[in-house]
Amino acid sequence: MKNRILSNPNATAEAKRLYAYLCDMHGKKLIAGQQECPTPERVEEEMDYIFKVTGKLPAIRGLDYIHDDFEGVNKRAIDWWNRGGIVTICWHWGIPPVGVGYPSSQETIDVEEALTEGTELYEGMLRQMDAVAEALKELQAKKIPVLWRPLHEFDGAWFWWGKQGPGCFIRLWKLMYDRFTNYHGLNNLIWVLSYSWQLHDNWYPGDEFYDIIGTDIYEVGEHQASYDKLASWSGTQIPIAYSECGPMPDPDKLVEQQINWAWFMTWHTIYVKEHNAPEYLNKIYHHEHVLTLEQMPKWNE
Numbered sequence: 202m203k204n205r206i207l208s209n210p211n212a213t214a215e216a217k218r219l220y221a222y223l224c225d226m227h228g229k230k231l232i233a234g235q236q237e238c239p240t241p242e243r244v245e246e247e248m249d250y251i252f253k254v255t256g257k258l259p260a261i262r263g264l265d266y267i268h269d270d271f272e273g274v275n276k277r278a279i280d281w282w283n284r285g286g287i288v289t290i291c292w293h294w295g296i297p298p299v300g301v302g303y304p305s306s307q308e309t310i311d312v313e314e315a316l317t318e319g320t321e322l323y324e325g326m327l328r329q330m331d332a333v334a335e336a337l338k339e340l341q342a343k344k345i346p347v348l349w350r351p352l353h354e355f356d357g358a359w360f361w362w363g364k365q366g367p368g369c370f371i372r373l374w375k376l377m378y379d380r381f382t383n384y385h386g387l388n389n390l391i392w393v394l395s396y397s398w399q400l401h402d403n404w405y406p407g408d409e410f411y412d413i414i415g416t417d418i419y420e421v422g423e424h425q426a427s428y429d430k431l432a433s434w435s436g437t438q439i440p441i442a443y444s445e446c447g448p449m450p451d452p453d454k455l456v457e458q459q460i461n462w463a464w465f466m467t468w469h470t471i472y473v474k475e476h477n478a479p480e481y482l483n484k485i486y487h488h489e490h491v492l493t494l495e496q497m498p499k500w501n502e
Contacts, residue, residue, distance in 0.1 A: 205438055208412050211388045215500070216346040219287065220391055220412060222498060223463055226333050227440045230490045232464035233454055233485070234261030234289065235473060236445070238279070239268060245276060247473050255365040255486035258494040261348070262286050263466050267293040269301050271336035282345045285497045289348035289393070289466065292333060295359050298325020306360050312369040316376065324502070330377060334385040344501075349463045350393040350444060351377060354417055357397030358405045367404040374406045395444040408435070415442030419472075423450045425460045442466070447476040453491040 205224045207216060224294055226232065235251060237244050262281040264274045278288045297315055315322040340347055355363040355370045363370050374394075381387045394406070394411040399416040413456030414435040416427050424443070431441050440463035443450060449465055467473045477485075485491055 206408055208392060209382050209388055209390070210274040211382075211386075212391075213344065213346065213388045215342065215344050215387050216391055218500070219346045223440045224392075224438075225412070226436075226492065227463045228461040230492045231350055231462055231471070231490050232261055233259040233457060234263060234287075234466035235259040236263030236265070236466055236469045239265045239270075241270070241273060241364070243470075244273075247467075247469050250474060251482065251486070254369040254482050255363075257486045258286075260287055260465065260492050260494050261289055261464055263442045263469075264288065264290045265293060266290060266333055266336065267301075267303060267306075271332070275336055275339050278340055278345060278347070280344055280502065282343075284494065285500065286327070286494050287348065287497070288340070288345060290337075290394075291350040291353055294329065294351070294360075294362065296320055297329055299329075299456055308361055310361055310363040312361065312373065314411045316369060316372050327380070330380055332380055334387060337381070337387050337390065338385065340364050341387060344345075344487055346389045346391060348393050348413070349381075349390040350395050350415075353444070354397040355395075356401040357399055367401075371406045372403060377408055378406075378410045393442065394445060395442070396431070398427065400427060413440045413442055415444030418443065418469075419444035419445070419447040421460060423457055423460050424456045428460050428462065428498075437461075440464075447472040449477050449481070449485050452485060452488040455492055 207220050232355040235247050239245050248258055264278055266274055281288055293303050293306040296308045296310045314320050315326045317323055352362045358364050364371055391410040393415055395414045396416045414431050418424055443462040443465040445468055446465050451468055486493055
């Protein structure tokens with residue numbers, strides 16, 4: 202069972218404070234999260250809609266380095282943190298050496314070759330990693346901790362990083378963890394290990410390489426079996442996240458059944474608008490078990 206400390210012993214004070222808060226809330230409250238649409242002209246669409254319907258905003262804003270728009274994503278991350286929110290970033294990583302965007306992330310490369318030092322594919326992969334690391338350094342310089350959720354849904358094997366099985370994935374995860382943490386000195390990251398809803402065995406990289414475990418599920422329900430399976434791998438001393446969803450989980454049922462998701466992260470566009478009726482959205486954002494932006498601590502005080 203993991204202790205309630207970050208995997209990186211050099212973690213920043215801000216990352217430690219955020220992680221301690223997430224651990225303290227785990228089992229007590231459910232933190233509301235919302236992924237933004239990554240299309241530049243639509244990035245506020247989800248937040249505007251939620252506020253219009255509920256008069257509230259999610260505590261966690263989900264962002265994505267999907268289009269290599271590091272400047273735009275970081276600008277919104279900085280703004281959200283300054284408003285008192287929590288930032289999580291994923292990366293639909295286009296195939297090395299130069300791929301960008303969602304379709305590219307679903308293409309296929311020889312991951313074994315990409316993990317072999319000295320190959321052109323390996324060097325190209327490192328260049329992509331390093332570009333993202335430089336973007337994350339900007340947030341570190343602003344003293345912003347990030348719930349960093351790379352290589353998500355790896356066990357589903359529809360993205361290139363999962364297509365050659367658990368062995369290659371685990372090596373890739375550890376390579377990124379080492380390069381970001383030890384080579385680049387990124388100490389503001391809280392590493393989120395985010396499975397698909399399938400939750401296949403044998404994809405676990407080890408306790409020392411992540412801080413939060415989660416799963417992406419798009420079916421209606423509270424998903425106790427999924428929660429229990431994640432807890433069997435990580436223990437219950439760390440936050441367990443409902444890291445992507447369409448329909449939001451019902452907080453009444455979560456409390457009744459004692460299913461302790463740390464947060465939910467509704468996906469963008471149709472998922473928040475069409476998979477959750479306005480009345481249901483209002484119920485969740487005004488529920489006593491759910492934490493929204495207005496209820497976050499004063500991080501900078």
